[in-house]
Structure formats: structure tokens, C-alpha cells
Amino acid sequence: MYGFKIVDKLQKIEQDIHRNQLNYHQRRVLVSKEFTFDAAHHLHDYEGKCKNLHGHTYKVIFGISGYNDSRGLMIDFGDIKEIWKNEIDIHLDHRYLNETLPLMNTTAENIVVWIYEKMADALQNLDYKGARVEFVRLYETPTSYAEARLEWMDCE
Template sequence: MFGFQIVEELQKINKDIQKDELQYHQKRVLVSKEFTFDAAHHLHCYEGKCKNLHGHTYKVVFGISGYVDDIGIVIDFGDIKKIWKEQIEIHLDHRYLNETLPKMNTTAENMVVWIFEKMEAALLNDTYQCRVEFVRLFETPTSYAEARREWMLNE
């Protein structure tokens, strides 16, 4: 049985570990971050409940991959959050999606592609050495649409 141990002294760079030891590997790694937002919308040319104005608490899951940098990080989770907050969420959270998104039927299938494109563009236009692998957009806890890199580029 292992006992609880109190750390007496934190490991120090250049004493206990060298900077060139921080990068353990040079493999591609996928990191994931999720966000939620609340929004209203309705669907055009659709016969069902969703033709009426209604709302959802959406969940977005990003899968972003890249090679780790010299300290072992693909992209800081805080940077993903910054992109989300400043470039994507402002168009979505507590909005009437039919007005704030480009002209489209505001289906989860259309929205997930738009979200993928926005994140991918933000990563390409900055100093990040990573890419979007997938985006999942949950409209309900059990229903989601997904855009994957291979589908976006090859079809």
C-alpha cells in the first residue's frame, strides 16, 4: 500500500530537469476541449417541431492535433478557449442563430462545418503548428453532428 507523500520541494528547471528533457517525444498528439452555449433557432423547409422558434444548450467538442513543442505542448488549452471566445462563441451564445450565422439552414450539420472552418482558419492565421481533426456539435445530450478533417479536405 502506498502512503500519502507531501512534496517537500518542487522540481526545479536546470537543477532537477534540463530544458532539453521537457519534450518527451516528437509524436502527433490530439488534444480536446469542449464548450457549451445557449442559442435559439428554427429550421426552414422542415415539417416538424423544429420549424418553430426554439432553443438548445449546445455542446461543442474540438479535437486538435499537432506535434509537441520543445516543452511538450501541442497548443495551450487557454489558447483554444481564447479563439473560441473571441472568434466563434460571439456569433453563437445567447443569439438567434438564423441572424448571426451566414445564410444557411441552422441545422447541426451546417453549423458544425461552419464551426470547424472558423477554428481551422484561426489556427492557420496564427503561429500554431496544429490543425482541427474533428468538431462535434451536440444539439441535445444524445444527438450530435460531426465534421472530420478527412471529410472536409477530401470531399
């Protein structure tokens, strides 16, 4: 046997744990959330297969940092999902990227910066303490990705 034990009693707020005990620390932490989308595009001024219309199943990974609130939460994962769904994914999933994104060559390098900017702008509208985008990684294939990082975005 593994010593599995069913919980005798669930903790209750203000009875077993007090609100001032919910947040364990005051340090910056990073949370990450992943999404996928399917899209078509083609590249301009490029000699290779990607100059032709083709598609990918992209994967996006966000790294968002900030400070915990009194409950011990830095950001609600559901809020990240809502930003993705309402502000970013609507321009990407099952779309022709050359048509739905701003005028650009739809390389992974350009798209990842656009995604970074959209998430950074959206976070400014939420009331999370010090929340910022640390990185966005965009996989175009399972083994190829482009990345945008805070230190690169702020120093330009």
C-alpha cells in the same frame, strides 16, 4: 493509510530537469476542449417541431492535433478558449442563429461545418507546429450530435 507523501522539493528547471528533457516525444498528439452555448433557431423547409422558433443548450467538442514544442505542449488550452470566445462564441451564445450565422438552414450539420471552418482558420494564425482541427462534434441535445472531420473537409 494510502501512503500519501508531500513533495519534499519541487523540481527546478536546469537544476533537476533540463530544457532539452521537457518534450518527451516527437509524435502527433490530439487535445480536446469542450464548450457550451445557448441559442435559438428554427429550420426552413422542414415539417416538424423544429420549424418553430426554439432553443438548445449546445455542446461543442474540438479535437485538435499537432506536434509538441520544446516544452512538451502541443497547444495551450487557453489559446483554444480565446479562439472560441473571440472568433466563434460571439456569433452563437444567446443568439438567434438564423440571424447571426451566414445564410443557411441552421441545422446541426451546417453549424458544425461553420464552427470547424472558423477554428481551422484561426489556428492558421497561431504558431503551433502542425496544429489542425481533426474533428468538431456539435451536440444539439444530450443524445444527438453532428460531426465534421478533417478527412471529410479536405476531400471535398
